[in-house]
Amino acid sequence: MSRVLVVEDESAIAELISLNLRHAGYEVTVAVDSTQAVAEVDRVLPDLILLDWMLPGHSGLSLAKRWRGEARTKDVPIIMLTARGDEPDRVAGLDAGADDYLTKPFSTNELMARIRAVLRRKAPEALDSAVEVGGLRLDPGTRRVSKGQQEVKVGPTEFRLLHFFMTHPERVHSRAQLLDRVWGDHVFIEERTVDVHVKRLREALAPVQCSQMIETVRGAGYRLTQTQPTTA
Incomplete structure (x- = not known):
């Protein structure tokens, strides 16, 4: 924020x-x-x-x-x-x-x-810096997302959404905030559009077991958390 x-x-x-x-x-x-x-x-x-x-x-x-x-x-x-x-x-x-x-x-x-x-x-230079959260790595320069040696295929909007989440981890972002920061000047997009792209982002992250990093905070919005629940 x-x-x-x-x-x-x-x-x-x-x-x-x-x-x-x-x-x-x-x-x-x-x-x-x-x-x-x-x-x-x-x-x-x-x-x-x-x-x-x-x-x-x-x-x-x-x-x-x-x-x-x-x-x-x-x-x-x-x-x-x-x-x-x-x-x-x-x-x-x-x-x-x-x-x-x-x-x-x-x-x-x-x-x-x-x-x-x-x-x-x-800070345009920050936009080109690779960022890593919880083992997930995003590189704006090459437009690639990866976990270890596995590459994650994400669409352009999901890429921007993930980039914003990863550069603002552990913070809760409302749909209105995400629209403003990720979609920018496109003010006529409905807030429910955010839910669609979050769902797509989770589906893209599922093969590398990172979908649970995107948390839904009831009544508030979404958050990317660095700590993943451990599975047996």
């Missing part, structure tokens, strides 16, 4: 953004001014910052410059939110270190799409 810090002093806008983010499965913290924002970032490093330009105290622009200048925060993605839509202002925001720039008023659909895009760009 990605952690998003919303830095916005207009309570109605902050509430609307937070509601949509939480519905999409993000963990959200709100800061209403620069002092609170700095304290929140110092407390827990977010995966992404939504930063309003006009804030009490230091401006969003100065905060972006500050975070870009510090080793701990220099790689945290920042999307700047502002009523200032003129090109010089957009350039100033991007020059300060913002990864993207959204002018108010904006649609929540566009905001969510921008957030997904920025998070996908955040």
Whole structure:
């Protein structure tokens, strides 16, 4: 679950953004001014910052410059939110270190799409790294899944689903979260589609005795567990 810090002093806008983010499965913290924002970032490093330009105290622009200048925060993605839509202002925001720039008023659909895009760009190198959980190995570079010497045949959607599970093991993911993180911008797919692909993924993993790694958490969603039950 990605952690998003919303830095916005207009309570109605902050509430609307937070509601949509939480519905999409993000963990959200709100800061209403620069002092609170700095304290929140110092407390827990977010995966992404939504930063309003006009804030009490230091401006969003100065905060972006500050975070870009510090080793701990220099790689945290920042999307700047502002009523200032003129090109010089957009350039100033991007020059300060913002990864993207959204002018108010904006649609929540566009905001969510921008957030997904920025998070996908955040660590592209991680997408190519092989990952191994419970003896099961997935290599994005070669598009192969294997257990020991046995190769596992999975379809492209099941591959992406398994990759997400394996890079976020032991966490429970709702169907809505899986749709957002695996299917991305395809917002019109029904949540029951996730069940179909989980079933196919389990069937693909059955020959290497790994199907039970994908657990159903009743009323919550799905989880990939590293510990497999032992069989006699």
